[in-house]
Amino acid sequence: MKVFVVHAHPEPKSFNGAMTRTAVSTLSAAGHDVKVSDLYQMNWQPISDRRNFKTIKDDDFYKQQLEELHASENEGFADDIRLEHEKLDWCDLLIFQFPLWWFGLPAILKGWVDRVFVMGKIYGGGVWYDEGYFKGKRALCSVTVGGPASSYGVSGINGDIDQILFPINHGILYFVGFDVVRPFIVHGPARMSESERRKKLNDYVSFLLRADSFEIIKYKKLADYGTTFVADQKHE
């Protein structure tokens, strides 16, 4: 298995840091190949603009998707984006390792998605969802969350974690064709004892070693929708 971890945390000594180191050592020892993009360490630039491209389609009006299409046809992506494309093309399993900040991806990781998942090479023209570019590959969110699990339940004050992660799991990962693995979530690592943290890391080891039987989130497929992309509700 070829695993690509995109890691987004400013402190290497954090629990997120420990999780990515655990993933690398566990998966390597099990005979898998692992690559990591440590976005803070790489000084990843998250702002989408003309710096995404070596090519220019329209120098008067910046329309990002048009520039992406043009760059897809002319090998026009900036080197930092091209290197991420190579890692994505290489991997079988993508892991996003991040702390949930403001109920979403930290900006540095959101900007990795904004810049790397380009129209043309990665999506467009009917290439999306279960017919997406990464069809046959899997993707996993490994997330730390500040509050307790109860406050992220269906009746929790913060809302259901599945609903909170929907724009990431469905809108980003499934949109580009990945089979989306049910997320691995750790609540409140900052308030845990050392031994509790060690136990959670061991849970992550066990989880990763069962990668063959990861549970995939069941989403509707393109075939479930009509040409207007609205599902037939009569049978629901």
Added chain:
Amino acid sequence: MKVFVVHAHPEPKSFNGAMTRTAVSTLSAAGHDVKVSDLYQMNWQPISDRRNFKTIKDDDFYKQQLEELHASENEGFADDIRLEHEKLDWCDLLIFQFPLWWFGLPAILKGWVDRVFVMGKIYGGGVWYDEGYFKGKRALCSVTVGGPASSYGVSGINGDIDQILFPINHGILYFVGFDVVRPFIVHGPARMSESERRKKLNDYVSFLLRADSFEIIKYKKLADYGTTFVADQKHE
């Protein structure tokens, strides 16, 4: 009324650009005061790290919330963050003007939230949701969306737009105490004719001029939750 627009689009000539210019001219002409943070034009830095602070609480381990608490007590925020705090404290109505990118905020705007909405000054210690720091103020997402409204309905292929925006409206804006206005959404401005785009801008003018009667999204209140922050479901 004092209105603060946080604008996130790389192309000034875009429809998003036109919407912010429309908001400024409409609201100014109606006698309101308007300030704009045009994040691309400001070259806003979206990455959260030690550059957020002039102060240091722990130079060995970067724990962001701890540094934010410390900076809140010691006027330790970097100047770019402090200036945004001043605009937030000044305004009655906050508007996020952005294109929906990957079912969320563009990274530059996500990073504005990550860096500006700090523990200590803005939230923490029971100051959140309807008891939040911005209690009594209103906030609005004014959003452009690429696909048609039907594909963002409850049975649409992309999922329900209310669910997609939940992490922003509830998780970011309501979390810090704003009354959250039902969003103003424009679908597919890039595929519209000039006259259709003009009509949409006129709709936005009419919408803004009815600010007194903006519809506020009804969310549960802190009092609806027990001390474990889980709602009593017996009566639902």
